[in-house]
Amino acid sequence: MTSIPGFPQHRVPVADGVTLNAAVGGSGSPVVLLHGFPQTHLMWRHVAADLAADHTVICPDLRGYGASDKPAEAADGSAYSKRAMAADVVALARALGHDRFALAGHDRGALVAFRAGLDHPETVTHLALLDIVPTLDMWDVLHGTSAAVGFHLYLMAQPPGLPEELIGAAPDAFFGHFLDLWTRDPDAVPAEVRAAYLRACRESVPSIVADYRASAGVDVEHDTADRTAGTTLRMPVSVLQQDWGAALGYDATALWRAWAPDLNHSTVTCGHFMAEEDPTTVVKALRDLLAR
Numbered sequence: 001m002t003s004i005p006g007f008p009q010h011r012v013p014v015a016d017g018v019t020l021n022a023a024v025g026g027s028g029s030p031v032v033l034l035h036g037f038p039q040t041h042l043m044w045r046h047v048a049a050d051l052a053a054d055h056t057v058i059c060p061d062l063r064g065y066g067a068s069d070k071p072a073e074a075a076d077g078s079a080y081s082k083r084a085m086a087a088d089v090v091a092l093a094r095a096l097g098h099d100r101f102a103l104a105g106h107d108r109g110a111l112v113a114f115r116a117g118l119d120h121p122e123t124v125t126h127l128a129l130l131d132i133v134p135t136l137d138m139w140d141v142l143h144g145t146s147a148a149v150g151f152h153l154y155l156m157a158q159p160p161g162l163p164e165e166l167i168g169a170a171p172d173a174f175f176g177h178f179l180d181l182w183t184r185d186p187d188a189v190p191a192e193v194r195a196a197y198l199r200a201c202r203e204s205v206p207s208i209v210a211d212y213r214a215s216a217g218v219d220v221e222h223d224t225a226d227r228t229a230g231t232t233l234r235m236p237v238s239v240l241q242q243d244w245g246a247a248l249g250y251d252a253t254a255l256w257r258a259w260a261p262d263l264n265h266s267t268v269t270c271g272h273f274m275a276e277e278d279p280t281t282v283v284k285a286l287r288d289l290l291a292r
Helices: 041-053 084-097 108-119 137-140 144-155 162-169 171-181 191-202 205-214 218-229 244-248 251-257 279-290
Strands: 009-015 018-025 029-034 056-060 099-107 124-130 236-241 263-267
Touching: 009 084, 018 084, 018 144, 029 041, 029 279, 041 191, 041 218, 041 279, 056 084, 056 124, 084 108, 084 218, 099 108, 099 279, 108 124, 108 218, 124 279, 137 205, 137 218, 144 162, 162 171, 162 205, 162 218, 171 191, 236 251, 236 279, 244 251, 251 263, 251 279, 263 279
Parallel strands: 029 056, 029 099, 099 124, 124 236, 236 263
Antiparallel strands: 009 018, 018 056
8 A cells, every 4th residue: 555545646846856745635624644753644544534524634745754855964954854844844735725724743743743833833723743742852751771762763863874874774674663663553554554664764764864863953952942932832732642751750741731831632542653553532632623
């Protein structure tokens, strides 16, 4: 499987030298869904099909992932900053005729969505964030042996060269590790979808590493500037995540409320890939958010 049934794919220029691949279906008020790692827009196949009954649903591959363009990494990290990737999403929606839209993101896509909500509050009407903490807080809550769960964050934060070489030597083993470890229901990612994810990641090692490297540099700078300025998310926000607060020893709701005054925070019992493992819960959360 390389596409969501009933969702034709479009190639949409969004920035100089960057074109995104986006699957678009349904009709009605727009909702943009951003995928995570190590996935593509296919992760939304169940959720998108449901929402398309009464929404225009836009599912892009992020820059650097899937069938979207993979620009070269900039020395300052800006090419894969979440600010640049968020600007891609706004440009994509505008090119498809939508100046305002609801936005949901999972994992890496949630970090892009978070930045879009901060940078474009007049554009993002509702915001859903699945299984992340913001970049700045992520580095703060990882400490001691508990940080081992995020070993890949530290690996891909290293200077260019070694991470790409190590991951490129065994990409299926590396990316497949996370598909196995983070999924409580293996049947949620069938073989054909898993193969599509692995193929897409295998072809995107440098850009995926660049995305993660930016989160140890320029993304931290942007989050720090917003925290210092007291910038918060102005729109209704829903956060769904595994119980990372209990696992890593922090108050997850309090952490999120500092960024999102209008917050609905809840935990899930499925694994990390919740849009595939428990799409019913995710759809309900998104529909509840859109009604706020």
